[in-house]
Amino acid sequence: MKIKLAVIFLILAINSSFAQTAKEDFSDDWANLSKYKKENSEIGLPKKGEKRVIFLGSSIFEFWKQKDPEYFIKNAYVDRGISGQLSPQLLIRFRQDVIDLKPKAVIILAGSNDLAGNKGHVSNKIILDNIKSMTELAKKHRIKVILCKYLPIYEYPWNKSLKSVAEQIISLNEEIVAYADKENLTILDYFSPLADERNGQKAEYTTDGVHPSLAGYKVMEVITDEAIRKTIGK
16 A cells, blocks of 8 residues: 555646646747747737837847847837748748738848748749738738848758858849849848958958947947938938
């Protein structure tokens, strides 16, 4: 009898320990909607007179807030970057992380991760189609759109087998600019001020050839503020 009771208590203890340590399974949340769900509910709707701007993208935007949080705190800027994300993931997040927050404008930076993992299935058209869908959603909800020329990249450190990266980025940027011109959208040029002679990032502005250093972000802040003023005023 004592042995049976000991076994029962042991099973109960194991189950209790497992319940405390087990984490919720988010494997079905491919677009990582859970990342900003709580923050979105806490931030609420814009205050009267607030000209909220959403930064939607991947690691370039996520790391920006980490390196220079004051830039976002002092402005009505909301960073919704998630490292590693592809353009279709940004599209899935667009309602929760942009539309529902009622911004005046959204800055969309997309395409690099699509190209970085390219196995021949990703094209400029696919990336641009996702950007177009996000733009159309924004327009429907009276949100001004700012599209970005992607930052210069000569080589992806984690995928050095991928060739002609700079040319791919330039080609994508050309198509984004052509679409923006056609739709009368603001273009935010992150490429030109950061590019070196190889069309990669200048060494003083980057940590790894892909992501900006604090100095690089400071350059980006100046041109970002200019684009926002042009689009929605001060």
